[in-house]
Amino acid sequence: MFAIIDIETCGGKFEFRKGRITEICILVHDGLQVVEKFTTLINPECYISPLYTKLTNITNEMVADAPKFHEVAKKILELTEDKIFIAHNVGFDYGFIRDEFKSMGYNFRRETLCTVRLSRKLIPNRISYSLGHLCASLGIEIHGRHRAEGDAVATAQLFDLLLNLKSQHPQYKNVGVDEIMVRRIDKIKEYILKKLPEECGVYYFLNKDQEIIYVGKSKNAYNRALSHFNTSEQKGKKMLNELYNVDFVSTGSELIALLMEAEEIKKHKPKFNRMRKASEFTHNIDYWTDKSGIVNFKIVSQEESESPLLSFNTYTTARERLESLIEEQTLCLRYCGLTSEGSVCFNHQIKTCNGICCGEEEKEDYNKRANKILDKYLFRDKNFLIVEPGRNENERSVVLVENRHFAGYGYFDASDQISTTEELKSFANRGTYYADSDDIIRGWLEKQNRVKKIVIE
DSSP: OEEEEEEEESSSOGGGTSOOEEEEEEEEEOSSSEEEEEEEEOBOSSOOOHHHHHHHOOOHHHHTTSOBHHHHHHHHHHHHTTSEEEETTHHHHHHHHHHHHHHTTOOOOOOEEEHHHHHHHHSOSOSOOSHHHHHHHHTOOOSSTTSHHHHHHHHHHHHHHHHHHHHHOTTTTTSOTTTTTOOHHHHHHHHHHHHOOSSSEEEEEEOTTOOEEEEEEESSHHHHHHHHHTOOOHHHHHHHHHOOEEEEEEOSOHHHHHHHHHHHHHHHOOTTOOSSOOOOOOEEEEEEEOTTSOEEEEEEETTTOSSEEEEESSHHHHHHHHHHHHHHHTOOSGGGTSSOTTSOOHHHHTTOSOSGGGTSSOHHHHHHHHHHHHHHHSOSSSSEEEEEEOSSTTEEEEEEEETTEEEEEEEEETTOOOOOHHHHHTTSBOOOOOTHHHHHHHHHHHHOSOOEEEEOO
């Protein structure tokens, strides 16, 4: 059984609220003919611009008294249950309907079939596979173009024609219509998506030898994996060609997912990950306040570092960052370790240093700019814990920062009676420290409106 569907909308992508469904038509097809029809306008609960009224002839007045999506949702579920969802360019119609259900808290999933792709298989070498052009070339008249019922009926007639062509095709006549378009990647997609939950965590893409080829994280692993299959990038497509399996680790906490993803990428160095592969940091930019009370910065080796601000894989990248900081805050080369002690720096001669190196600038003024860098890259509190939701409602997660550096993460039972911060710290498992973990935590904190943060005195 099939459900042939067409929708009209009043805009673009649902998730950005640029558009919603304004009309839907569902034709139930038993493989021989249409046996049931459902058509209705839908109140999109948003404004329909003149652009879309001109395209569909659906006005704001027409939908004012129409049912809202949630009022017809049950009917849509009934008509599509245990049926293959068919549409011309199915990703558009299926995506909108799935997102409407998602906004109601329901996970709408159906097998899909696209008449564009089926047409390319059975009627190759056409100039255009748009519904209008394809139907015109095949003698199918569309009564009510860009209206849900008109386009759905035309799609049903096209589907009937394609079924007839399939029955005569030497290669496809003994193959199910849904199998005609099945590629290895489609089978893998179905397999992968069935294994991934709509949960926060870290996922691992594996090749046929069960080697990890990509590590990713997401608040919704299912949706993130789906985006991989919709990629247009050549590197992304190449990865999909090598993809055979997936593993998933639930974290509950997005911050822990970020930290775990970075750690796992360094550990496994997956072929298709581009970011955070470096596990060894050779140089740091250290900071300190000298005897004169002036804030200093200097590039040092990892072994010599005493108070690291930022860490790098090479001296060159450290030098580039320090030079950008000098330019950003008009710092002095002398107090950044790039000229000899006691000398007037070259930047003062070209008027890009305000003269702290020759007594022409007060240290308070200089330190204000230097401290902006410290405020940007250092945690405000030296020791603290971040408590977030865990992997289920009875669990909490904890991330520990000590001496302004990431120290570990873990989980504890929400019902536990914890009386001290030392006890809470004990749940954080200590692992290998990577300098970019601090960047991850800082970046995450900047995006949060409310965080349960416990400062350790």
